[in-house]
Amino acid sequence: MLITFEGIDGAGKSTQVSRLQEHLQNQGRVVLTLREPGGTPEAERIRELLLESRHDFTPVGELLLFAASRAELLRKVILPALENGTDVILDRFFDSTTAYQGYGRGLDLDMLTEVNRIATGGLCPDVTFYLDLSPEEALLRKFSEKSLSLDFDAENLDRMESSGLDFYRRVRDGYHALVAASRKRIVQIDARLSPSVIHQIIISCLDSIDPVTGYRP
Numbered sequence: 001m002l003i004t005f006e007g008i009d010g011a012g013k014s015t016q017v018s019r020l021q022e023h024l025q026n027q028g029r030v031v032l033t034l035r036e037p038g039g040t041p042e043a044e045r046i047r048e049l050l051l052e053s054r055h056d057f058t059p060v061g062e063l064l065l066f067a068a069s070r071a072e073l074l075r076k077v078i079l080p081a082l083e084n085g086t087d088v089i090l091d092r093f094f095d096s097t098t099a100y101q102g103y104g105r106g107l108d109l110d111m112l113t114e115v116n117r118i119a120t121g122g123l124c125p126d127v128t129f130y131l132d133l134s135p136e137e138a139l140l141r142k143f144s145e146k147s148l149s150l151d152f153d154a155e156n157l158d159r160m161e162s163s164g165l166d167f168y169r170r171v172r173d174g175y176h177a178l179v180a181a182s183r184k185r186i187v188q189i190d191a192r193l194s195p196s197v198i199h200q201i202i203i204s205c206l207d208s209i210d211p212v213t214g215y216r217p
C-alpha cells in the first residue's frame with residue numbers, strides 16, 4: 001500500500017509519518033518511509049539544491065528538479081518496494097507539486113499534471129492524508145521549533161519557508177482544491193488536533209480500507 005502525507009511546512013506530517021510507521025511495524029508489516037524530495041543519493045543532491053537559500057530557480061526549473069528527484073525515487077525505490085509487498089509511506093508526493101508549484105508559484109496546472117504523470121509513471125497513492133493548518137499557525141510552530149536552537153536567526157528559514165505568508169495561503173488554497181477534486185483518495189484532517197487524535201483518525205481510516213478493492217467507505 002502507498003500512503004502519502006501532505007500539508008504546508010509545519011503542519012505535522014513528519015510527526016504523523018513516524019507514528020504511523022511505528023504502528024504498522026507493530027502490526028508486523030514491513031514499512032518503508034521516505035520523504036520528498038530525496039530518498040536516493042542522486043535525489044538527495046537535488047534536495048540540497050532545492051532547499052538551499054542561495055539558489056534562485058525559475059518556477060519551471062524548480063518544477064523539473066522536483067520531478068527529476070521524484071522520477072529517481074519512484075523507479076529505484078518505491079516501485080521495487082511496492083512490488084515486494086512493502087508498505088510505503090511518503091512524506092509529500094505529487095500533490096505537493098500541484099499545491100506549491102501550481103497554486104503557490106502560479107505554474108500552469110495542465111503542464112503540472114503532465115510533468116507529474118511523467119515523473120510518477122501514473123502511480124497514484126492508495127490514500128493521502130492532508131493535514132490542514134493555516135500558514136500563520138504553521139509559522140508559529142516552525143518559529144518555536146527554531147528559536148529553541150542556539151543559532152536561530154531569520155536566515156535559518158530555508159528557501160521555501162522564506163517565501164512568505166501569501167505564498168502559503170495560495171498553497172493551502174491549492175490543497176483545498178485538490179481535496180475537493182479527489183475526495184476518494186485524499187482525507188483532510190484538522191492539523192490543530194493533538195498528534196494522538198490525528199494518529200487515531202489516520203489508523204481508523206486505514207482500518208476501514210478494504211485490502212482487496214481499496215474501497216474506503
Ligand SMILES: Nc1ncnc2c1ncn2[C@@H]1O[C@H](COP(=O)(O)OP(=O)(O)OP(=O)(O)O)[C@@H](O)[C@H]1O
Nearest residue numbers: 008009010011012013014015141145191193194195
Ligand atoms: N498536532 C500537532 N499539534 C501541535 N503541534 C504539532 C502537531 N504535530 C506536530 N507538531 C509540532 O509542530 C512542529 C512541526 O511538525 P512536523 O515537523 O511534524 O511538521 P512537518 O509538516 O513535517 O513540517 P515540514 O514540512 O517543515 O517538514 C514540530 O515542532 C511538532 O512537534
Ligand SMILES: [Mg+2]
Nearest residue numbers: 013014015091
Ligand atoms: Mg517534515
